[in-house]
Amino acid sequence: AFEVKTLLAAAGMTTLDPGFANTAACQSEITFIDGEAGILRYRGYPIQELAAGSSFLEVAYLVIHGELPEPGQLKEFSEQLQANAALPPELRAMLDAFPRNAHPMTLLASAVNTLGAFYADSTDPGDAEQVDRATMLLLAKLPTIAAHIYRNSIGEAPVAPDESLDYVENFLRMTFGELSGEAELDSLFVKALDLLLILHADHEQNCSTATVRVVGSSQASLYGSVSAGINALFGPLHGGANQAVLEMLEEIRGLGGDVDAFLAKVKDKQSKTRLMGFGHRVYKNFDPRSKEIKGLAAEILDRQENPDELFELALKLEGKALADSYFTDRKLYPNVDFYSGVIYRAMGFPTNMFTVLFAIGRLPGWIAHWREQRLDPAARIARPRQLYVGHAQRSYPGRV
Numbered sequence: 001a002f003e004v005k006t007l008l009a010a011a012g013m014t015t016l017d018p019g020f021a022n023t024a025a026c027q028s029e030i031t032f033i034d035g036e037a038g039i040l041r042y043r044g045y046p047i048q049e050l051a052a053g054s055s056f057l058e059v060a061y062l063v064i065h066g067e068l069p070e071p072g073q074l075k076e077f078s079e080q081l082q083a084n085a086a087l088p089p090e091l092r093a094m095l096d097a098f099p100r101n102a103h104p105m106t107l108l109a110s111a112v113n114t115l116g117a118f119y120a121d122s123t124d125p126g127d128a129e130q131v132d133r134a135t136m137l138l139l140a141k142l143p144t145i146a147a148h149i150y151r152n153s154i155g156e157a158p159v160a161p162d163e164s165l166d167y168v169e170n171f172l173r174m175t176f177g178e179l180s181g182e183a184e185l186d187s188l189f190v191k192a193l194d195l196l197l198i199l200h201a202d203h204e205q206n207c208s209t210a211t212v213r214v215v216g217s218s219q220a221s222l223y224g225s226v227s228a229g230i231n232a233l234f235g236p237l238h239g240g241a242n243q244a245v246l247e248m249l250e251e252i253r254g255l256g257g258d259v260d261a262f263l264a265k266v267k268d269k270q271s272k273t274r275l276m277g278f279g280h281r282v283y284k285n286f287d288p289r290s291k292e293i294k295g296l297a298a299e300i301l302d303r304q305e306n307p308d309e310l311f312e313l314a315l316k317l318e319g320k321a322l323a324d325s326y327f328t329d330r331k332l333y334p335n336v337d338f339y340s341g342v343i344y345r346a347m348g349f350p351t352n353m354f355t356v357l358f359a360i361g362r363l364p365g366w367i368a369h370w371r372e373q374r375l376d377p378a379a380r381i382a383r384p385r386q387l388y389v390g391h392a393q394r395s396y397p398g399r400v
């Protein structure tokens with residue numbers, strides 16, 4: 001109590017706000033969320049309209065530059081990314097040196113940080129041209145890095161980028177070499193991944209974006225800031241949740257599909273088990289992204305020869321949880337991650353790549369926030385306070 005009083009006296013007023021749930025650290029023009037009404041807009045455009053009418057690259061441009069691109073601008077943007085997708089041989093060699101069984105997110109964060117070493121002439125946050133170059137290089141190379149990591153993990157030779165393919169299709173080809181081999185299903189996969197990336201493109205001050213801003217506030221480079229954001233995203237309470245959802249569904253399958261037994265375990269707080277893919281700090285009625293994704297999951301899984309048992313389990317789990325007052329009283333609804341993993345699985349991605357896909361989608365948001373902060377005259381180095389609750393002054397033993 002003594003220290004708290006001291007701090008309050010010294011600083012005027014300090015708010016204790018764990019998780020910054022009630023603290024706005026900046027003003028932003030990028031993304032609007034109304035958690036009660038389930039509204040999400042990028043630069044004023046409702047997510048549903050962007051999902052229906054835009055490609056991921058258009059949305060990336062919009063999120064970063066504030067306006068939808070004119071056709072000529074989109075063409076130039078896309079061509080620049082295609083032309084810069086290849087990785088320097090030394091970076092490829094670095095990726096090849098990592099243990100094969102390392103988690104892809106660990107490697108992704110390392111590789112992005114290392115881009116700052118290979119492209120040191122684009123690391124100065126004070127130079128607008130360097131910032132534009134770092135923006136372009138990150139967008140161009142992240143999918144190539146991700147695909148390279150995946151190919152190494154399965155012991156297959158990496159596939160070089162193909163300049164004739166668009167962003168999402170190129171990434172899928174670099175990852176799988178061949179897709180399903182069936183043209184209609186291939187284009188459904190491209191459409192599905194494009195949509196998932198759009199839905200992940202930004203989400204205002206989520207944990208990873210706030211991390212990018214905090215690191216960037218010290219005038220660290222875009223590469224270093226995004227690398228920190230990737231590490232924040234990796235945690236199971238954030239982007240790691242899409243992997244955790246699949247692991248949870250596997251666990252329920254191991255219980256013989258007994259959804260009730262699993263929900264009882266979640267409701268027993270002692271078990272410290274959460275219903276992964278449920279709940280959100282901001283959305284307290286529904287997550288608009290999860291509605292778009294659920295329809296897509298049904299469309300893709302309909303096309304599969306054998307129904308995916310885990311998708312069936314997910315539907316059953318959602319139905320039971322939404323009918324249970326434990327979850328509705330706490331306003332716990334499916335979030336963006338609940339069904340995304342089921343779709344990624346149908347496409348052939350292993351669970352440890354799910355969060356990497358989230359990172360590819362979220363990259364435009366991280367970049368946009370870092371750039372916005374850079375130009376914000378009110379921006380200051382992030383430096384929260386604390387309420388000290390430790391010992392009052394005491395003497396070192398033997399020196400009294």
Ligand code: ACO
Pocket residue numbers: 019236237238239241266273274275276277278279280281282330332335336337
């Ligand atoms: N399963 C069971 N209970 C939950 C869950 C859950 N998924 N989420 C919250 N609760 C309960 C808490 O136990 C708490 O109950 P209490 O009031 O009886 O103590 C209450 O709901 C409030 O929970 P908080 O932890 O205070 O909610 P917070 O806003 O801090 O957490 C979070 C939000 C981290 C998303 C949480 O809901 C969660 O852990 N969800 C599962 C992980 C997940 O899906 N994360 C992805 C989020 S979306 C994204 O990052 C893209």
